[in-house]
Amino acid sequence: MFARKRRPPRRSAEALRLVSVSKVYGTGDGAVTALDEVSLSLRAGTFTAVMGPSGSGKSTLLQCAAGLDRPDRGQIVVDGEEMTGGGEAALTKFRRDRIGFVFQQYNLLPTLTVAENTTLPLRLAGRPVDQERARTILTQVGLGERLTHRPDELSGGQRQRVAIARALVTEPSVIFADEPTGALDTRSAREVLTLLRETVRLHGRTVVLVTHDPVAAACADSVVFLADGRPAGELRAPTAEAVAERMTHLGDRAAERVNHLGVRAAARHPQGDPLTGV
């Protein structure tokens, strides 16, 4: 029902491929390797969650894969076409044509109506605005009666549904959702997750969800784990319990590493760390 005539349907069976993607923040002693040679392949029409301890590189992965930030090294291929390499204008066009976003804080424009927020990506891309189609999508996400409302007249869950409609309107190859349920109550969160699943199951989109919540991750077809900027395994057909258990182990490993580093630091500074004194 979301199909558009203007663009051909997906051309590639692989919606997203990352090849040895690395990203380092800062330089010298302060350099942090946020992504370390990450390779990943996601089939079209799948729902994948990305999880990992705090600081493991989830947001950086999403930002780079979605073309919002540039990796230092490596290749990102969306729907069979390489995203990395072009100039800023080319990257923006690529993003507008092929990527959809759903953020934790909705990122709706307060002065625009629900319908205008939804069609904004089409206007930004200079594409024709099909109001009827926008209305159809908004009806599908349960907002058919709210077309002329402004975001501050909506609940958090409703705002996030507008954001999902906005992500769908351009028929992107991949939709990236960064903690989309982080600001929602349990019921609204469940509705938003169901909607994301429907975009995959009923409409063939590819969704990548970054989350801290094992229950949210369990809605995906598979969970990709990150630790220290590197892939740390995958769980197919996940349950919330299995995800939580895997996360506990990753957390244990991270804690062990911190302890180990602490021991090494203590060995280097027998009187304690010169900065912190501990």
Ligand SMILES: Nc1ncnc2c1ncn2[C@@H]1O[C@H](COP(=O)(O)OP(=O)(O)OP(=O)(O)O)[C@@H](O)[C@H]1O
């Ligand atoms: N702009 C930046 N400048 C410097 N370091 C950064 C920057 N952004 C992220 N980092 C560092 O890169 C690493 C990965 O960060 P990232 O935000 O991708 O992790 P995350 O898994 O999303 O964390 P969280 O779950 O806490 O949101 C962290 O060590 C972080 O401190």
